[in-house]
Amino acid sequence: MPDSANDFNCLLNSDHIAIEGLEVAAVIGVFDWEKEIKQPLFIDLMMAWPNRVPAASGELTDALDYDRVSRAVTQWIQARPYGLIEEVAEMIAEQVCREFGVALLRVKVAKPTAIESARSVSVTITRRAGDSAS
Numbered sequence: 767m768p769d770s771a772n773d774f775n776c777l778l779n780s781d782h783i784a785i786e787g788l789e790v791a792a793v794i795g796v797f798d799w800e801k802e803i804k805q806p807l808f809i810d811l812m813m814a815w816p817n818r819v820p821a822a823s824g825e826l827t828d829a830l831d832y833d834r835v836s837r838a839v840t841q842w843i844q845a846r847p848y849g850l851i852e853e854v855a856e857m858i859a860e861q862v863c864r865e866f867g868v869a870l871l872r873v874k875v876a877k878p879t880a881i882e883s884a885r886s887v888s889v890t891i892t893r894r895a896g897d898s899a900s
């Protein structure tokens with residue numbers, strides 16, 4: 767079984783926090799006309815986190831604050847133009863691990879405006895903290 771499949775099973779079997787369908791207006795795409803407009807991206811995140819700790823303490827500081835993560839992800843995507851949705855997924859994975867101390871996560875980036883005859887297209891990656899983007 768490839769490592770990413772093992773990691774994903776590990777994520778499913780562990781405590782995690784999820785953010786689903788986070789909509790971000792982005793400059794995204796490889797074609798020139800796409801660099802002049804904003805298109806919506808929808809981000810799903812599944813992030814390993816020991817939820818017993820905040821459950822016991824009742825403290826937001828022990829929890830992975832989904833509000834802060836959502837705002838940070840939006841800000842990172844809107845900070846500059848991106849070409850491939852793969853680049854966006856890798857950037858989110860790296861930054862969430864680094865900035866929020868997440869050890870393992872799954873990131874899905876969907877671009878519903880990409881193909882007229884398709885409801886959406888997407889990429890999904892599973893990464894551990896410290897994984898290189900290559």
Ligand SMILES: Nc1nc2c(c(=O)[nH]1)N=C([C@H](O)[C@@H](O)CO)CN2
Nearest residue numbers: 794795796797849850851852880881
């Ligand atoms: N694997 C990918 N294929 C394509 C991407 C992408 O980001 N990843 N992007 C494009 C264009 O930007 C397209 O979305 C314009 O409609 C084409 N293929």
